[in-house]
Amino acid sequence: MEHVLEKRFPLNAEDYKLYEEVGEGVSASVYRALCVPLNEIVAIKVLDLEKCNNDLDGIRREVQTMSLIDHPNVLQAHCSFTTGHNLWVVMPYMAGGSCLHIMKSAYPEGFEEPVIATLLHEVLKALVYLHAHGHIHRDVKAGNILLDSNGAVKLADFGVSACMFDTGDRQRSRNTFVGTPCWMAPEVMQQLHGYDFKADIWSFGITALELAHGHAPFSKYPPMKVLLMTLQNAPPGLDYERDKRFSKAFKELVATCLVKDPKKRPSSEKLLKHHFFRHARASKYLARTILDGLAPLGDRFRSLKAKEADLLVQNKALYEDKDQLSQVGLFLVLCVNDCLWHCLCKVMFYEYSFSLCHFSVSLCLRCVVLYVQKEYIRGISAWNFNLEDLKSQAALIQDDDIPNVDEPQKDKKEKVRSDDFRDSAETISSVTANHSDDAPTQNKEDGFNNLQDLEGSLASFPSKPLQALKGCFDMCEDDVNNNSPRDLDHDYGNESSGPSSSLQQNTNNQQKKFPSGSLLPDNFLFPKKVVTDGDRDYLQTKYASERNHSGPLQYRQKRDTNNLPLVEDTSDGAFVQRRGRFKVTSADLSPMGPSNNASGPVVSPTSPPNQNFMAGAILPSLQCILQQNGLQREEIIKLIKYAEQSSGKNAESVEAGAVDSLQVPATTREKELHFQVVQLQQSIGSLVEELQRQKMKNVQLEKQLSSMINKMEK
Numbered sequence: 001m002e003h004v005l006e007k008r009f010p011l012n013a014e015d016y017k018l019y020e021e022v023g024e025g026v027s028a029s030v031y032r033a034l035c036v037p038l039n040e041i042v043a044i045k046v047l048d049l050e051k052c053n054n055d056l057d058g059i060r061r062e063v064q065t066m067s068l069i070d071h072p073n074v075l076q077a078h079c080s081f082t083t084g085h086n087l088w089v090v091m092p093y094m095a096g097g098s099c100l101h102i103m104k105s106a107y108p109e110g111f112e113e114p115v116i117a118t119l120l121h122e123v124l125k126a127l128v129y130l131h132a133h134g135h136i137h138r139d140v141k142a143g144n145i146l147l148d149s150n151g152a153v154k155l156a157d158f159g160v161s162a163c164m165f166d167t168g169d170r171q172r173s174r175n176t177f178v179g180t181p182c183w184m185a186p187e188v189m190q191q192l193h194g195y196d197f198k199a200d201i202w203s204f205g206i207t208a209l210e211l212a213h214g215h216a217p218f219s220k221y222p223p224m225k226v227l228l229m230t231l232q233n234a235p236p237g238l239d240y241e242r243d244k245r246f247s248k249a250f251k252e253l254v255a256t257c258l259v260k261d262p263k264k265r266p267s268s269e270k271l272l273k274h275h276f277f278r279h280a281r282a283s284k285y286l287a288r289t290i291l292d293g294l295a296p297l298g299d300r301f302r303s304l305k306a307k308e309a310d311l312l313v314q315n316k317a318l319y320e321d322k323d324q325l326s327q328v329g330l331f332l333v334l335c336v337n338d339c340l341w342h343c344l345c346k347v348m349f350y351e352y353s354f355s356l357c358h359f360s361v362s363l364c365l366r367c368v369v370l371y372v373q374k375e376y377i378r379g380i381s382a383w384n385f386n387l388e389d390l391k392s393q394a395a396l397i398q399d400d401d402i403p404n405v406d407e408p409q410k411d412k413k414e415k416v417r418s419d420d421f422r423d424s425a426e427t428i429s430s431v432t433a434n435h436s437d438d439a440p441t442q443n444k445e446d447g448f449n450n451l452q453d454l455e456g457s458l459a460s461f462p463s464k465p466l467q468a469l470k471g472c473f474d475m476c477e478d479d480v481n482n483n484s485p486r487d488l489d490h491d492y493g494n495e496s497s498g499p500s501s502s503l504q505q506n507t508n509n510q511q512k513k514f515p516s517g518s519l520l521p522d523n524f525l526f527p528k529k530v531v532t533d534g535d536r537d538y539l540q541t542k543y544a545s546e547r548n549h550s551g552p553l554q555y556r557q558k559r560d561t562n563n564l565p566l567v568e569d570t571s572d573g574a575f576v577q578r579r580g581r582f583k584v585t586s587a588d589l590s591p592m593g594p595s596n597n598a599s600g601p602v603v604s605p606t607s608p609p610n611q612n613f614m615a616g617a618i619l620p621s622l623q624c625i626l627q628q629n630g631l632q633r634e635e636i637i638k639l640i641k642y643a644e645q646s647s648g649k650n651a652e653s654v655e656a657g658a659v660d661s662l663q664v665p666a667t668t669r670e671k672e673l674h675f676q677v678v679q680l681q682q683s684i685g686s687l688v689e690e691l692q693r694q695k696m697k698n699v700q701l702e703k704q705l706s707s708m709i710n711k712m713e714k
């Protein structure tokens with residue numbers, strides 16, 4: 001055990017000399033510094049309290065936790081004090097930096113297995129210690145695993161940790177929706193029964209995959225999609241084919257951690273005995289292998305930051321160009337004849353046929369384009385999305401991985417080239433739940449397609465589901481309560497110390513600061529280039545660091561530079577492009593229209609060849625607009641169903657009514673739906689309140705019961 005506290009670090013800013021910046025997180029910048037009286041190099045995390053005033057509770061928790069813990073694998077704070085409006089947390093300087101930064105600098109494809117085993121072993125020891133002392137870390141990820149120059153590994157960042165021994169309001173924080181989406185356990189997202197230490201085991205499993213691949217599963221997707229994918233899909237894992245370089249033991253370890261039912265996950269203590277850790281070496285091994293030859297941390301940090309800043313500039317320019325391009329595209333498409341539109345409609349909006357088909361039948365092209373434009377704008381305001389966020393969410397998500405990167409494990413024989421974001425319904429022949437016997441067979445076509453599942457998932461959120469989702473994952477119950485019609489604190493004596501920020505505040509903060517995972521802000525567009533790998537063309541990120549190595553609250557937006565189609569496989573089925581729920585085949589894109597659709601309108605073969613190009617420019621925009629609209633429509637139907645059910649009406653007639661209501665003219669329909677949504681929000685609000693009240697009663701009753709049992713036992 002280290003006994004650094006005995007050294008008595010001074011509590012005065014003048015006793016420290018700040019050197020270069022070595023890290024940046026959502027809430028803080030970290031500097032290398034010299035503690036002058038002790039002549040010791042330290043790291044100082046500087047938090048601007050004025051900027052963090054919505055999360056003082058989190059900061060207090062972090063500082064408290066960091067000063068009380070004492071384990072060689074947990075980053076302990078030497079001391080902390082305020083200076084001006086800043087809080088300084090003085091801690092040991094970890095000269096190797098975080099595993100994430102090491103990967104970004106030198107191992108973009110991830111580490112070798114012995115390195116991973118060694119890292120994970122050390123991290124697991126930290127978790128065993130934390131769990132034994134009642135702490136849930138809640139943000140285990142490569143960005144929070146720090147290495148010292150001698151290879152020592154420490155788990156850092158207790159900003160969102162929680163204590164299992166907390167009671168009252170602090171206990172409620174265990175039901176809080178915090179963490180980083182890609183690493184977040186399903187039960188943390190679901191908010192059904194709260195969660196415990198096992199949430200860290202899930203994040204540990206995701207971290208294992210992150211260390212193996214250089215990025216976490218789903219890291220390229222926006223948070224909302226990550227949530228849905230985590231909840232709906234079979235857990236991610238190491239792929240039998242793609243991850244051949246990894247041992248069976250490693251695959252098993254990952255599979256053991258990534259089981260959806262937390263009860264079926266092992267405890268950290270049990271996991272420590274897993275045979276995979278027989279491969280673990282002493283931490284010095286890390287110094288020899290991954291740290292050797294690396295530039296000093298400050299330099300690495302600076303160059304990563306510069307590289308990402310460059311990308312930001314490039315992509316901003318590209319994005320602006322692209323905006324202009326799509327305006328031109330819109331104009332051009334307006335000039336294209338209806339015939340082409342009908343063809344495209346069939347191709348692109350095939351899956352929306354139930355509600356959108358009539359556009360292609362009865363509306364002219366100009367109306368369609370105007371309609372989708374209007375819907376797009378309406379969509380933004382209707383759900384009160386931040387425009388940039390919405391653009392990101394709607395961004396055409398492209399698989400920049402070699403196929404099956406993060407695909408859930410499947411039985412080798414039954415493995416189809418399915419992926420939630422790759423597959424269309426017809427390509428899915430079977431998907432077996434992987435190691436998790438509770439993981440149901442999934443509809444993996446798209447994270448949004450299974451209405452029932454989605455409904456279930458969303459219904460389980462503590463407050464307005466969409467708001468919970470778009471709250472960017474750092475929302476606590478207080479935020480929720482602030483949005484409910486009545487203040488729960490009134491009923492339950494809240495010490496009101498929790499964050500009281502609105503979602504908007506969170507979003508704003510997030511735009512100002514960049515999480516540790518990345519040195520860049522949100523809403524940042526990444527270019528991809530088409531590269532050729534053997535006989536397969538695919539879009540590749542320009543830099544490995546383009547992925548969403550996000551800290552809490554962050555996600556990355558990805559777009560190709562020029563809307564080039566993602567060529568996944570030009571052989572069977574000739575998939576040219578698959579984005580979200582859409583699938584476009586090369587046949588579909590042919591001027592003859594989709595060959596397998598006899599009823600589909602046919603484009604004149606004499607159509608000018610540049611029509612496809614023009615259409616290509618506009619298709620992606622239309623795709624995302626319609627995707628958003630489709631989602632919103634589904635949400636509205638669900639909300640209507642939900643409210644009607646809760647007021648005792650017949651669900652079937654509601655659904656019929658909801659669908660019928662989609663057929664009436666847009667303005668009337670909008671008004672009606674809007675009214676119903678307001679009503680629904682109100683009734684959901686009161687249901688949530690009631691649920692919370694019952695939960696609290698339950699907790700109190702449980703406490704009374706256990707104290708009675710205790711008394712009786714005595």
Ligand SMILES: Nc1ncnc2c1ncn2[C@@H]1O[C@H](COP(=O)(O)OP(=O)(O)OP(=O)(O)O)[C@@H](O)[C@H]1O
Pocket residue numbers: 022023024025026027028030043045075091092093094095097098101143144146156157159514515516517551552
């Ligand atoms: N003691 C340390 N020594 C060296 N580098 C550090 C140290 N502590 C933190 N860092 C670097 O600074 C980055 C940000 O620190 P930290 O994670 O504590 O900030 P944060 O705002 O809580 O970040 P986030 O919540 O985004 O993970 C880390 O990812 C790491 O690269």
